[in-house]
Structure formats: C-alpha cells, structure tokens
Amino acid sequence: MNLRYFAAIPLLCCLCITSQLWALEPSAGGDHDESSTTAGHSFHGEAFNEGPRQQAVLIPGIPKIDFPTSTKSERAQQFFEQGVAQLHGFWYLEAERSFRQAAKEDPEMAIAYWGMAMANVNNRERARGLIDEGVAKKDKGADQREKLYIDALNRYLPKFGEDAPKDDSDAKKKRAEKFIADLEKILHAYPDDIEAKAFLVLQIWLSDREGVKLTSRYAVNALLSEIFAVDPMHPAHHYRIHLWDSAQPKLALESAANCGPSMPGVAHMWHMPGHIYSKLHRYADAAWQQEASARVDHAHMTRARLMPDQIHNFAHNNEWLTRNLIHIGRVRDAIDQAQNLVSLPQHPKYNTLDKRGSYKYGRERLLQVLTQFALWDELIKESGGYYLPPTSDAAQQEEWLGWLAVAHFRTGDAARGAKTLRSLNRRRIALETKLLDLADAAAAAKEAETNKSEPQQSEEKSEADADESETQETPDQIKSHLKTLRTIIARAAAAAASHRREEAKFKEHAKHAKLEPLIEARWLADARDLKGALEIAKREYKKRTGEVRPLAILVDLLWRNEQKEEAIKQFQELRNVAADADIDTPLLSRLSHIAKAAGVQGDWRIPREPAADLGDRPPLDELGPFRWQTYEAPTWEAKLPDGSLTSAEEFSGRPRIVIFYLGFGCLHCMEQLHAMSPRVNEFRKAGIDIVAISTEDPETLKTGIDDFDKPIEIPLLADAQHHIFKSYRCWDDFENQPLHGTFLIDSRDRVRWQDIGYEPFMDVDFLLEESQRLLKLP
Known part of the structure; x- marks a missing residue:
C-alpha cells in the first residue's frame, strides 16, 4: 500500500466531531447532554465508563431466581434475575453486564441500577455513581419493595467529593450496621423474600470486616436454612461456605457438594468448595473443584472474548489450583498450569509482576513446584527461557538467581553455582555500600545543621535531582531488601554445604536461610x-x-x-x-x-x-479447556482513503497491532496515533505491523489525511458502517457508540492481547514489550 499518513497532530477539541452521526440509544433516560461527551465516554457519566459495555446474553447454567420487579419487559426481568444470581456467585463483571442489559430493555428500571451498584462492591466510587442513577429513577415506577432495596444501598454506600463526610472506621461500622437493619426492614415488610435473606447473610458476614462483630454463626446458618427450605439449590450455598470456612469447615460439607451444581455456569461457584476441602486436607477434591472453575472460566473468556485477569478471582483460583496439584503430586499439571499463568496476557491495569495477577502468581508457583519436587534440571532449563526469564524487578530477579544457584549446586555444578552466588553477593555489597553512603550523607547533613553552615548546593533542586530523590530507596527499604537478599544467599550457601556433605556449615547457613x-x-x-x-x-x-x-x-x-x-x-x-x-x-x-x-x-x-458426600460432578472436559486459549480474530473488509477495498487477509501471516480509533476529530485517538507513529520501525524490527481502522468514511478519512503534511507509515482504513468495530466488540451495545480498541494478532490470526475501552491504550513501551514476550511463547 502506498498511502500518505501524517504524524503532526494539531490540538483539536477533545470531542469527537466527525461527520458521522451515530444513532444514539442510551441505556437510561434522563437529561444527558450527549454533545458534550468525550468520544468513547458514556453519555451517563463517569461511573458508566468502566465495566462491560457489550450486550449480555442469557447464559446456560444460571439458576432461576425469584426477584419480582415492576418492569413490564419480560427480557428486562430475565436479565435482571440473571444478574441477581450472578451476584450470589461474585461474578461481578457479568452481573453488571446483565443489569445493564436489563436497563437497555427497560430504560426506566430503577432497580437495575441497584444491581449495577451491587456488582461494584470492590469499587465503591463507581457504585455510588450507579446507585445515584437508581435513586433518580425510583419514583418513576419502582414498587415499594424495590425502593427499600435502593434506599438501603444508597444509605450504605459512602459519599465522595470534597464535601463528603469523613469515612473512618467508625463511620464504616455505622453504615454497615444501618445496612443490616435496612435489609431486615425489607424482611419485616416481605418475610418470604429469600433474596433479602441471602443478601442479609452476605452482609452480616462482610460487616464483620467493618467492625460489626459476627457473634453467632449458628444464627446466620439458621437463616440460610430458611432459604434452603424454600429452594434447596439456591446459590446461597456460596455464603454458607464462607460462613464456616475459617471456623468449622465440616459444617459446610453439604453446601460444598451443592455449590457448583447450584450454578454450574459460574466458575467461582465451582471454586468455593475448594475452600472447605482444602481446610479438611481433601486436596484431590479441592483440586477437582478448582480445575472445574478454571475450565468454566476459560470457556467463558473465549466466548466473551475477555482477557483472563478481567475475571474476578481468576488468578487466585488458578494459583490455588496449582498449589493443590502440588499437594497431590500432579506435578506435570502443576507445571502446566503455572506456565499457563505466566503466558497469559499482561495488562498494566490488572496483571503485571507488581500486581497480584496471573503473571506474578504463575512465576511464584512455577518456582514452587520445581524446587519442592527437586526438578533442578528443569529449573535450570526454564531460567532465562519462556517462563522464568530475567526481570527488571530486583526482588523477583534475586529470588530467581538464588534458586538458580541452588539448582547448580544440587546438580553437582559447583562452579556455576558459585558464580551465581558471587553475583548475589555483589548485589549485597552494593546495597550495603549504598546504606553506608546514606548514613554518611545523613551524618554530614546533621553536622552541617549543628554548625549552621551554608548548604553546599542551592536550596532549589534541579528537576533531575528531584526525580532521583523520589525514586531513591530509603534506608529502611534498603535494610528490608538486604534482609531478604541475605536469606536468599544463605539458602544457596546451605545448598552448597549440603551437596558437599558439610553438616556443620549447612546448619550454620540454614539458621538464616528460612528453608x-x-x-x-x-x-x-x-x-x-x-x-x-x-x-x-x-x-x-x-x-x-x-x-x-x-x-x-x-x-x-x-x-x-x-x-x-x-x-x-x-x-x-x-x-x-x-x-x-x-x-x-x-x-x-x-x-x-x-x-x-x-x-x-x-x-x-x-x-x-x-467420596460419598460429593455433589454432581460433570466430566471436566465438558466444562472447558484446562488452559486458557486465544480466540480467532474476525475477518473483515475495509476501505482505503481512495475508496478501494482491502481486507484482513492482506495483513495475515505476520503479527500486527490493530488500532480502532474514532476519527480525526477525537483528540485522544490522535494522541494515540501520534504516540505510535515514531515507534513504527521498532515494531517492524520486532516483526510486527501496525494498521489503524477508523469510524470515518473514505472521504472524511482522506480529508483528514490531506490536512497534514508529515507522512507516517501506519495504514489508516475506513469502517463507516462500523461492521469491523462491532465484530471486534469495540462497540458500546448499550449506548450504540464505538469504543477505542488496541489488539495484538499473531501470524496465525489469533488475538493474543487486547484493550477495549472508553479511552485508547497509550503505553506504547508496554505494548511493544508485551507483544514481543507473547509472540515468543510457544
């Protein structure tokens, strides 16, 4: 393709003012100034930017929940009740999607916004924005029961902003107490409402963390028994497991058997019995539950085209599965699962080495299984390879080097072990030197203050000095780092002494090795x-x-x-x-x-x-694949600026980044293309092409191109009918508008990484590094 593209982007208005007119179908009524909304952002405010923005479907394996509402729409009721069931399974992403779909079907359904807020228990600020919408709508048709639910949550969620009252521990406790009382108020008015009983059980358990003492688990269990007397397979079995998990796990065995079968379409419901079985040392049963959970999640993510760590508790479930596989000696499967966690797409928002996501867990579990089962040759082979590569994170790198030294000593390669141990000691000496330098600097500063002498440098630090001081480790941080490093060094030294059969030296090093x-x-x-x-x-x-x-x-x-x-x-x-x-x-x-x-x-x-006390267990292969799998990129046809057709096949056979942008009128989109433009050659050297697809028609696209005079190499294509945007799910189905998207597609046309949202992905360094990492994996 011989096209002209340009890197000089003027500072346009941040609104997307393309000539395209999108048929706007907001999910909620009310007075919203759509013309003042930044491209890709929700017309209904900041709280609606996050979360799922693609339509919901009725998912198999979700039980029928009886939660009557005032809606006249049968589909709105179906999606609402599906959302309530998903709430009971802590499947928050899909619960919110279901509630948004209910609001799409019935824009005045106030209780749907209660559901969206309930699905954001881990993001109280978003929850506040969502319940505010429900409060604004509740007098437009909600019945008395729905109003009680909305008012209860409205009083429970904290206020945000400069004028908001201080939300200290005492305020949190009072709000939690009031929420419990408000849920009981619903039961006073509607004593047969088993959903109110279920949410009351949940809140009593959760409020224990907010200072409201859970004084009688048996009383809460009695409330659960009332639910199961009406519906023996209600998903509140989930809550009974949490109730007895840390206290008397045997009392939750019946719920452990029923939890997964009560809602087989939700992975977390298969996971939860693993808590009970693990506490009772029934690790094979726990591993089965967590494998079932992993498989259900893997199948769902492929269907819904989600990245793994977008799923609540996905990484936690899979790392726990790996631990239980280690307990029962399924070593190869444990390695496979740990490697899979490492190989999953990383994202700066929810899965990097410094977060509790799949990558960090996978690396830790892989080291665990290799070291605990003495697979030293495999550890040496893995180190520096696909799954245990060197890292810039000092703590992780030193942990890896320490085990590498151990592996060399344990396999009889004392020379290589000693060499690696020396590198660790050099790191120790560097840290000790830095600590001494800081001590000298502090002493000099104190002496200067005592002598009231003039400082050696200007009081105004240079910008470079300021940046350095912000990133420099404090003495306490260095001491903590040193303590950990000395433990790692002692472990490697203990391995060497053991291999040499030196009992005294081994015991000396073992005192500090925390083996x-x-x-x-x-x-x-x-x-x-x-x-x-x-x-x-x-x-x-x-x-x-x-x-x-x-x-x-x-x-x-x-x-x-x-x-x-x-x-x-x-x-x-x-x-x-x-x-x-x-x-x-x-x-x-x-x-x-x-x-x-x-x-x-x-x-x-x-x-x-x-065991005789297990519930229905389907064949694991029917639930989904053992490992997460990429999905196939949709095929497409688009138009060039001259109006001629091109297609996905022209880019097939090579890895590529595909950017979905909202036109030359969207400042954020132009910033993204402007950031990518100087980096095209770096991506090409890595074997990765870049192509960008716009919402504009060819004529508008060409006009935008012709207004600039600095050519770049990114092909810009037109998707005026938005067919490609929709096929890649870069589309808000609730508000009928396009979204920003960035995708990595490999040479086999599989999507390896993606970001879809109300703003474009801007971290080009991360994208290049992560693309190279993913494409190297087998």
Missing part, C-alpha cells in the same frame, strides 16, 4: 544428619496430612535411617495418598526399591474411590 521445612529435611539428610532430618519430616507429616510430598519424604528418610519396616508401613499409606501423583518424578521414582520390598510391581498407586 521450607521439607527442603531442609532432605538437605539435612544429605549433609549426613538423618536423625535431625527425620524429626523434621515426622513433624511436617503430622501437620500436612493428605499431601503426597511430606509422606514420600518421610518414607524415604525412614528407609535411609534403616527403619525399613516402618518405611514400608508408611509406604502403604502413600499408595492411597498418591493416587493421582506423577510417580516418575525424582521424589517418587526414588521409592521404587521400597515398592519392590513391599511386594508391589510397576505402578504402585491405588486408584482413588470418590
């Missing part, structure tokens, strides 16, 4: 203190019943300590505990001689019989 107890037991045994190692192993076995690793290590150490009869006895128990374990891993394969002594040939595992 995981079972790793310490194995290393101590290698350092020739079998008795001490056995004491640790016995202690851990008693604390960690149901786990494969403690029992396997105990069996091994008993045998090595010549307690062969006891070793065989414990091995018989291991055969049951390790029913799902990978027995070809080094930890378990070394027990083959014990199996032979016990008279067992070949696969020594005893198949697991399902």
Whole structure:
C-alpha cells in the first residue's frame, strides 16, 4: 500500500466531531447532554465508563431466581434475575453486564441500577455513581419493595467529593450496621423474600470486616436454612461456605457438594468448595473443584472474548489450583498450569509482576513446584527461557538467581553455582555500600545543621535531582531488601554445604536461610544428619496430612535411617495418598526399591474411590479447556482513503497491532496515533505491523489525511458502517457508540492481547514489550 499518513497532530477539541452521526440509544433516560461527551465516554457519566459495555446474553447454567420487579419487559426481568444470581456467585463483571442489559430493555428500571451498584462492591466510587442513577429513577415506577432495596444501598454506600463526610472506621461500622437493619426492614415488610435473606447473610458476614462483630454463626446458618427450605439449590450455598470456612469447615460439607451444581455456569461457584476441602486436607477434591472453575472460566473468556485477569478471582483460583496439584503430586499439571499463568496476557491495569495477577502468581508457583519436587534440571532449563526469564524487578530477579544457584549446586555444578552466588553477593555489597553512603550523607547533613553552615548546593533542586530523590530507596527499604537478599544467599550457601556433605556449615547457613521445612529435611539428610532430618519430616507429616510430598519424604528418610519396616508401613499409606501423583518424578521414582520390598510391581498407586458426600460432578472436559486459549480474530473488509477495498487477509501471516480509533476529530485517538507513529520501525524490527481502522468514511478519512503534511507509515482504513468495530466488540451495545480498541494478532490470526475501552491504550513501551514476550511463547 502506498498511502500518505501524517504524524503532526494539531490540538483539536477533545470531542469527537466527525461527520458521522451515530444513532444514539442510551441505556437510561434522563437529561444527558450527549454533545458534550468525550468520544468513547458514556453519555451517563463517569461511573458508566468502566465495566462491560457489550450486550449480555442469557447464559446456560444460571439458576432461576425469584426477584419480582415492576418492569413490564419480560427480557428486562430475565436479565435482571440473571444478574441477581450472578451476584450470589461474585461474578461481578457479568452481573453488571446483565443489569445493564436489563436497563437497555427497560430504560426506566430503577432497580437495575441497584444491581449495577451491587456488582461494584470492590469499587465503591463507581457504585455510588450507579446507585445515584437508581435513586433518580425510583419514583418513576419502582414498587415499594424495590425502593427499600435502593434506599438501603444508597444509605450504605459512602459519599465522595470534597464535601463528603469523613469515612473512618467508625463511620464504616455505622453504615454497615444501618445496612443490616435496612435489609431486615425489607424482611419485616416481605418475610418470604429469600433474596433479602441471602443478601442479609452476605452482609452480616462482610460487616464483620467493618467492625460489626459476627457473634453467632449458628444464627446466620439458621437463616440460610430458611432459604434452603424454600429452594434447596439456591446459590446461597456460596455464603454458607464462607460462613464456616475459617471456623468449622465440616459444617459446610453439604453446601460444598451443592455449590457448583447450584450454578454450574459460574466458575467461582465451582471454586468455593475448594475452600472447605482444602481446610479438611481433601486436596484431590479441592483440586477437582478448582480445575472445574478454571475450565468454566476459560470457556467463558473465549466466548466473551475477555482477557483472563478481567475475571474476578481468576488468578487466585488458578494459583490455588496449582498449589493443590502440588499437594497431590500432579506435578506435570502443576507445571502446566503455572506456565499457563505466566503466558497469559499482561495488562498494566490488572496483571503485571507488581500486581497480584496471573503473571506474578504463575512465576511464584512455577518456582514452587520445581524446587519442592527437586526438578533442578528443569529449573535450570526454564531460567532465562519462556517462563522464568530475567526481570527488571530486583526482588523477583534475586529470588530467581538464588534458586538458580541452588539448582547448580544440587546438580553437582559447583562452579556455576558459585558464580551465581558471587553475583548475589555483589548485589549485597552494593546495597550495603549504598546504606553506608546514606548514613554518611545523613551524618554530614546533621553536622552541617549543628554548625549552621551554608548548604553546599542551592536550596532549589534541579528537576533531575528531584526525580532521583523520589525514586531513591530509603534506608529502611534498603535494610528490608538486604534482609531478604541475605536469606536468599544463605539458602544457596546451605545448598552448597549440603551437596558437599558439610553438616556443620549447612546448619550454620540454614539458621538464616528460612528453608521450607521439607527442603531442609532432605538437605539435612544429605549433609549426613538423618536423625535431625527425620524429626523434621515426622513433624511436617503430622501437620500436612493428605499431601503426597511430606509422606514420600518421610518414607524415604525412614528407609535411609534403616527403619525399613516402618518405611514400608508408611509406604502403604502413600499408595492411597498418591493416587493421582506423577510417580516418575525424582521424589517418587526414588521409592521404587521400597515398592519392590513391599511386594508391589510397576505402578504402585491405588486408584482413588470418590467420596460419598460429593455433589454432581460433570466430566471436566465438558466444562472447558484446562488452559486458557486465544480466540480467532474476525475477518473483515475495509476501505482505503481512495475508496478501494482491502481486507484482513492482506495483513495475515505476520503479527500486527490493530488500532480502532474514532476519527480525526477525537483528540485522544490522535494522541494515540501520534504516540505510535515514531515507534513504527521498532515494531517492524520486532516483526510486527501496525494498521489503524477508523469510524470515518473514505472521504472524511482522506480529508483528514490531506490536512497534514508529515507522512507516517501506519495504514489508516475506513469502517463507516462500523461492521469491523462491532465484530471486534469495540462497540458500546448499550449506548450504540464505538469504543477505542488496541489488539495484538499473531501470524496465525489469533488475538493474543487486547484493550477495549472508553479511552485508547497509550503505553506504547508496554505494548511493544508485551507483544514481543507473547509472540515468543510457544
């Protein structure tokens, strides 16, 4: 394509004033000045910018909830009740989508905005904006029951702004107490409202965190029993699990069995029983639940074209699944799941190394399974590879280097281990030097103040000095960093001493290494203190019943300590505990001689019989894939500025960034293209093309291009009918307007990364780095 494009972008009005007139169909009534709304932003205010902006569908596996409303629209009622059910499953993104769809079907449905606010319990400021809309509409047809729900939430949510009262712990407690009283008020007026009972149970449990003491779990449980007497499969089973999770998990076993089947379309409902089974050391049952949850989420994300960490608790569920896979010895699946977490798309908003998202969890769990199962050769192979690459994060890099040194020592490569250990010590010395320099500077400053001498430099710092002071570590931060680093160094030194069979030196380093107890037991045994190692192993076995690793290590150490009869006895128990374990891993394969002594040939595992108290469990493969999978990019045809056609096939076969922008009249869009323009060659060097698709028609697009005089290389295409925008879901279905979008599509036409929203994605450095990372993954 030989097209002219330009990088010089004038400062236009921030409104999108293209010649296109979009048929606006807001999701709510009221007086909104649509002409003053920034392109891509909601016509109804800031609270509506975030959250789902694509239409909802009625999802299989959502139970029928009885929550009558005043709407005359059957579809609005269906979507509203679907949203209420999704609230019970903490599926907040989809709950809000359902409530928005209800408001789309019935713009005056005030209770739908109550639902949207309820779906934003983790974002109180947004929730406030949403409930305000419900309050404004409640007198236009809402019945008395709906008004009670709206008023209760309105009083509970804090006010925001300069004039808002201080929201301290006492204010939070009072609001929580009032909310509980308001929910009881609903029950006084409508005693058969089991939804009010369900939300009351939830709020009593949540308010314990806000200072309202939960004084009787049995009283709350009695309220739950009233719900189940009416509807035995109500999704409030979720709340009973939370109620007893930390107190008496056995009392929630019935709800653990019913939770997933009560709402099989919601991943979190499969996840929740894992809390109970984990507390009861039933790790295989917990792993099944969390795998079911992961598969349901994976299937949904592919259908809805969501990135994984957009789903509430997705990363938490999958990292917990990985931990339980480790407990039951499913080592290969644990590695696979950890690698999958690392390989998922990162986004600066919700998944980076410094957030509790998939990438950080995946890296931590991958190191955990490799180190705890002594897969040192695999750790060395992974380090610097696809899933454990070097990182600019000092803490993560040092943790990785520490384990790399351990792996070298444990595999007998003392020279490489020592080299890595020296690099860690150089880091330690640099930090110690920095700490001394800061101490000297502080002492000099104090002396200067005492002598009342003039400062050596101007009181006005340069901008560079100011920036440096803002990013410089404080002495306390350096001390904390040093403490962690010294622990890592001690761990590597302990591994070296163990390999050399130096018992005294090992014990000296182990005092500071904070070794995981079972790793310490194995290393101590290698350092020739079998008795001490056995004491640790016995202690851990008693604390960690149901786990494969403690029992396997105990069996091994008993045998090595010549307690062969006891070793065989414990091995018989291991055969049951390790029913799902990978027995070809080094930890378990070394027990083959014990199996032979016990008279067992070949696969020594005893198949697991399902527990009698489990609920309906569908085949896992029917729920979705084990790993998250990318989706296929929609095909399209667009017009060039001269009116001729081009298509997605012309860009196929090479990775590309596809930008959806709202026209030359949208300042934010022009800022994005302006930011991308100087970087085109960097993307090309990385093997990535860039193309941008506009809402404009060819004539308007050409006019915009001709108004500028600095050519750039990004092809600009026209999608005047918005077919491509809609096929990529860069479209607000509730307000019938386009949204900004940025996509990474690989050479196989699979979408690897995306950002869709009311503003364009502007972090070009992140986009380039993340695109390169994702495209390198196998």
